[in-house]
Structures are given as structure tokens and as C-alpha cells.
Amino acid sequence: MDLSAFETDNSMNCLLGSAVPAICRTEPCTLGIDEAGRGPVLGPMVYGICYCPVSRQGDLETLKVADSKTLTEAQREQLFEKLDAAKDIVGWTLHILSPNFISTSMQQRAKYNLNALSHDTAIGLIQHALDSGVQLAEVFVDTVGPAEKYQEKLKQHFPELEVTVKPKADSLFPIVSAASICAKVARDRVVKSWKFLxxxxxxxxxxxxxxxxxxxxxxxxxxxxxxxxxxxxxxxxxxxxxxxxxxxxxxPVRWDGTEDDPSQKNVQSLLSYFARKDAPxxxxxxxxxxxxxxxxxxxx
Incomplete structure (x- = not known):
């Protein structure tokens, strides 16, 4: 997993992934979606997809993939290496959302909450897989918000796909477990090697x-x-x-045009910060x- 593109500028989002296996361009495929890092106040959120031919799902069960939250870091790393090594049948893609992007999106003038951001990221990853030539037939998603509404939203965008959205999908469907492992491994590595500007x-x-x-x-x-x-x-x-x-x-910040706002009466100007001080x-x-x-x- 080469994270150098994101590490070069971790204030920007980054899309990265494996090559598409040849078999995934010709056979119907199943795709799972999950994320890592939704709740923390620090670091990025990583959305991941993993896909393989429907006929080869048993291979994922043989690898014993599981919900990343039930695994140790060492177990996740080991399983990711096995998934990445199965290049002939398994593909994956990650979208790393920088903390800077998450915060500025949520605080923009037009409200854009974390659920909407998550939905749009998942939709973008499914479309990316289709655009890359993956012959998708079915999609399994760990829900964000009400599962029924999310599933209907995805079906409207991709009417040709069989879409299943369920809570705890990462513990129900091996393909979602695989996506969960990819996302979690990427986030852990990024957070550990974070370069502070x-x-x-x-x-x-x-x-x-x-x-x-x-x-x-x-x-x-x-x-x-x-x-x-x-x-x-x-x-x-x-x-x-x-x-x-x-x-x-x-x-505290005093905004221009707020002189009549009672809450701004005792607020110092930001310029006061730059006033000369004797103390170092x-x-x-x-x-x-x-x-x-x-x-x-x-x-x-």
C-alpha cells in the first residue's frame, strides 16, 4: 500500500488502489464498502472498497477475513497482505478524506453533514470501480444512518446493481470485512506516520x-x-x-459589522494578539x- 501521494500533502484527499484483476473485468463481481475513522477528532477518515468475482467469494472465507474492529493491528496487517497478494482475484480502492477537508466541508455555508459526506464518498467509489471496468453485480455496504434510506439512495444511483445496506455489514459479509480491513490498515499507517507542517x-x-x-x-x-x-x-x-x-x-474574534451584537461587546479585536508584549x-x-x-x- 503506497501512501506517499497522501503523505506528500495530507491536507488534501487522496484516491489510491490496486490494479483491477483481469477476471474482474469479465466475470460478475461482488463489492463491499466500509470506513475507518468516522468518530475520532484526529486524523483522516478512510473509505474502502474491496471486490472479487461472485464465484470466488469462498476464497475470502478461506482467508478468514473478519470485521477489523475485532482484530488486533497485527492481525489486520497480516490479512491485508494476504488480500493484496491475491491480485488475480481481489481488488481494492481507498479514498482518504483529510481532516482538513472533513472540517471545512461540515462548516461550509450550505450544511454538509458527515452522513452526506460518507454517502457521497461511497457513491464515488462504486462509480470509480465501474469506470475502471469492474463488472459489478452486487454491492454490500455497512450503513451510515437509516439503512433503508441509504439503500434506496444507492439503488437510485445504481439501478443495475443489487444493493444491500445493513448495520454491522462488516461482520455479516466477508467482502465488507475485507473492505474494513483495507480502510483500517490505511488509516492506522497514515496516523502513525503523520507529518505535521x-x-x-x-x-x-x-x-x-x-x-x-x-x-x-x-x-x-x-x-x-x-x-x-x-x-x-x-x-x-x-x-x-x-x-x-x-x-x-x-x-476571541470580533467580526466587522457586529458592533450592535450584545455578545460582541466585550470581545477583544484579533489585532490585540499582535500588540507588543514584554514577556517572551x-x-x-x-x-x-x-x-x-x-x-x-x-x-x-
Missing amino acids: EDLEDVESDYGSGYPNDPKTKEWLTQCLDRVFGYPQFVRFSWSTAQVILESKAV LKRPPHRFFHERKLETVTSL
């Missing part, structure tokens, strides 16, 4: 599980916060856990200044 030398490197209810993750979010520029791009700043810390620790900064300047070659001066 921001200078976090004084911040603990251990950020815990990344889930909002993890005390270690909450503490890390507090430490890595820049009072003006917010969080590193590793953080999904649209999550409520991050928003609460932003509201309590970051510099506890942390190095944000990369915003380095990239623009800006330095603090005491006189002109």
Missing part, C-alpha cells in the same frame, strides 16, 4: 486514541492549540470537543509567519 516541539507526541472521550486526546488538543491559528491540520476542528477548547482558550513567547511562531518570512520587530 506545524511546529509542535513543545507538545507531547502521544495524542492517545484520537477519540473525543479520551482524556489524553483532550489534553493534547489543549497543548497543541495556537490561540490565533487554531489547530494543526491533523485535528478535525469542526468536532465539538475541539470547538469547546477553541472557545475557551483561543483569542512560550512557543515558537506559527508556520504562517515562517512561510511569509515575517519577523517581529521592536522598531522601524
Whole structure:
């Protein structure tokens, strides 16, 4: 699994996958869809598909694929290597959604929630498989939101396919289990090797599980916060856990045209952050200044 395209610029989404097996271009195929990293406040969400000929589904059962959440990291890695080695019958594709993309999508002017984002990503992956020449006949999906509505939505987009959407599909259908393993392995690798563009030398490197209810993750979010520029791009700043810390620790912002808003009366201008201070900064300047070659001066 070559993740270098995403690691080169982890602020952008990335689509990657295996070559399409020749048999999948000629025989009816089954395809499974699952995701990894929906809940964490840190890191990307990865959507994965895995497909193989309907006639060869028994091979997946022989590999003993299972829901990635029931496996250890070592077991997932081992199973992914077996799936990837079965290049003559199994193909996979991943869509890595950067945390930056997730947050900006959810906070855009027109509401775009995580369910809609997930649905659109799944639809895009099915279409990608079709465009790549995979002879899809059936699709199995782990549900996001009400299963019946999601299934009907997919059937409207792909009336020629047999679509099944069920809760816990990753534990019911081996092809979805395989997709779950691919997605989880990719996310784990990306999170482990995450390259921070921001200078976090004084911040603990251990950020815990990344889930909002993890005390270690909450503490890390507090430490890595820049009072003006917010969080590193590793953080999904649209999550409520991050928003609460932003509201309590970051510099308040006064927007133009809000002078009559009672809630803005005691809010300092953002410019106050740049006022001269005698005390030295506890942390190095944000990369915003380095990239623009800006330095603090005491006189002109």
C-alpha cells in the first residue's frame, strides 16, 4: 500500500488502489464498502472498497477475513497482505478524506453533514470501480444512518446493481470485512506516520486514541492549540470537543459589522494578539509567519 501521494500533502484527499484483476473485468463481481475513522477528532477518515468475482467469494472465507474492529493491528496487517497478494482475484480502492477537508466541508455555508459526506464518498467509489471496468453485480455496504434510506439512495444511483445496506455489514459479509480491513490498515499507517507542517516541539507526541472521550486526546488538543491559528491540520476542528477548547482558550474574534451584537461587546479585536508584549513567547511562531518570512520587530 503506497501512501506517499497522501503523505506528500495530507491536507488534501487522496484516491489510491490496486490494479483491477483481469477476471474482474469479465466475470460478475461482488463489492463491499466500509470506513475507518468516522468518530475520532484526529486524523483522516478512510473509505474502502474491496471486490472479487461472485464465484470466488469462498476464497475470502478461506482467508478468514473478519470485521477489523475485532482484530488486533497485527492481525489486520497480516490479512491485508494476504488480500493484496491475491491480485488475480481481489481488488481494492481507498479514498482518504483529510481532516482538513472533513472540517471545512461540515462548516461550509450550505450544511454538509458527515452522513452526506460518507454517502457521497461511497457513491464515488462504486462509480470509480465501474469506470475502471469492474463488472459489478452486487454491492454490500455497512450503513451510515437509516439503512433503508441509504439503500434506496444507492439503488437510485445504481439501478443495475443489487444493493444491500445493513448495520454491522462488516461482520455479516466477508467482502465488507475485507473492505474494513483495507480502510483500517490505511488509516492506522497514515496516523502513525503523520507529518505535521506545524511546529509542535513543545507538545507531547502521544495524542492517545484520537477519540473525543479520551482524556489524553483532550489534553493534547489543549497543548497543541495556537490561540490565533487554531489547530494543526491533523485535528478535525469542526468536532465539538475541539470547538469547546477553541472557545475557551483561543483569542476571541470580533467580526466587522457586529458592533450592535450584545455578545460582541466585550470581545477583544484579533489585532490585540499582535500588540507588543514584554514577556517572551512560550512557543515558537506559527508556520504562517515562517512561510511569509515575517519577523517581529521592536522598531522601524
